Amino acid sequence: MAFYCSRLLGLFLLCSSSSVVGYVRAQFLSPDFYNSSCPGLVSIVQAEMRREVAAESRMGASVLRLFYHDCFVNGCDASVLLDDTQAFAGEKNAGPNARSLRGYDVIDGIKAKVEATCAAIVSCADILALAALEGTVLLGGPSWRVQLGRRDATTASQSAANRELPSPSATLNDLISLFVSKGFSAQEMTALSGAHTLGSARCVNFRSHVYGDADVDPAFAAKRLRNCPAVTGFGDDNWEPLDAQSPAGFDTAYYQNLMLRQGLLRSDQELFNGGSQDSVVKMYSSNAAAFRNDFAAAMEKMAAMSPLTWPNGQIRLNCRRVN
Numbered sequence: 001m002a003f004y005c006s007r008l009l010g011l012f013l014l015c016s017s018s019s020v021v022g023y024v025r026a027q028f029l030s031p032d033f034y035n036s037s038c039p040g041l042v043s044i045v046q047a048e049m050r051r052e053v054a055a056e057s058r059m060g061a062s063v064l065r066l067f068y069h070d071c072f073v074n075g076c077d078a079s080v081l082l083d084d085t086q087a088f089a090g091e092k093n094a095g096p097n098a099r100s101l102r103g104y105d106v107i108d109g110i111k112a113k114v115e116a117t118c119a120a121i122v123s124c125a126d127i128l129a130l131a132a133l134e135g136t137v138l139l140g141g142p143s144w145r146v147q148l149g150r151r152d153a154t155t156a157s158q159s160a161a162n163r164e165l166p167s168p169s170a171t172l173n174d175l176i177s178l179f180v181s182k183g184f185s186a187q188e189m190t191a192l193s194g195a196h197t198l199g200s201a202r203c204v205n206f207r208s209h210v211y212g213d214a215d216v217d218p219a220f221a222a223k224r225l226r227n228c229p230a231v232t233g234f235g236d237d238n239w240e241p242l243d244a245q246s247p248a249g250f251d252t253a254y255y256q257n258l259m260l261r262q263g264l265l266r267s268d269q270e271l272f273n274g275g276s277q278d279s280v281v282k283m284y285s286s287n288a289a290a291f292r293n294d295f296a297a298a299m300e301k302m303a304a305m306s307p308l309t310w311p312n313g314q315i316r317l318n319c320r321r322v323n
């Protein structure tokens, strides 16, 4: 049975379905949700992420992106972690995710450790929310409060993932309207894009911008294109850092790069291209505290997108499939 819920006065959920309309005592997200049922949860996630990021710093970025791609498609419900089944085509093979999203095995590893301590208690969605924070913090990023108590989806939608994740060739207007449709202001979109101070992108996603667009620094283009042949189908999956100055450090270099016409993606450079976000990019480029603050606040907001709570969803035992 499908329930549609919205927050009311922070006290109750108003829930309705085709057969039930009424007030239901809420099970709210709270940072203390597992304090008694799984007190070791946060330290398990921290230890596992520390190990993973020490082995490969980029994994902190990859897990942050995994969480964002989960939240933007039907909320933070771990739907992105579901493998395809005969019943549905999952999100993993959607255009923005296929051959691109990383970190599934890291989440599986954390989940196994958590199950060994607190069996069938902690959702994959909450593990992903905690791991994304940890990955960010380990790379020097800000911290935010992680609310817990999400439950896991029993289905995933490839078509929604194709529709609701932004394209690297998006214009500024595309980006703003997509983020506004998800409840974020243009400035919050620009702050969240600062995640591209971390991690890498593939040739197939930056080729046309770096080869073709007029607003690209030529010396930067020459470097980025050494490993990205002009011809489609050649070197498509070759990765280059989104922020070549400091790909494993959460800092303001991403914004400084944009002001130097060194945005790797068309969608990055759109934020500093004579439009409404130029002043925000300038401000973040020289005000690390403002960037960190705004990024953390926007991540806390992202983490609260359409949470799936009891009586909906389930606690998946294996993040890759429904129970």
Ligand code: HEM
Pocket: 058, 061, 062, 063, 064, 065, 068, 099, 100, 101, 102, 166, 167, 168, 169, 170, 175, 189, 192, 193, 195, 196, 198, 199, 200, 201, 202, 203, 205, 265, 267
């Ligand atoms: C504003 C619209 C956005 C667009 C168009 C966009 C697009 C992309 C693309 C195309 C890639 C490279 C993927 C590949 O080449 O396979 C990427 C990487 C990445 N994105 Fe975004 N992104 C956006 C916003 C965000 C947000 C809001 C976050 C997180 C808060 C984020 C975090 C990341 C990270 C961390 C990576 C690097 C991942 C890795 O190295 O594994 N992005 N993004």
Ligand SMILES: *[C@@H]1O[C@H](CO)[C@@H](O)[C@H](O)[C@H]1NC(C)=O
Pocket: 031, 032, 035
């Ligand atoms: C829950 O645990 C966290 C972390 O150990 C702690 O900071 C917090 O005060 C605890 N909350 C309650 C209500 O006990």
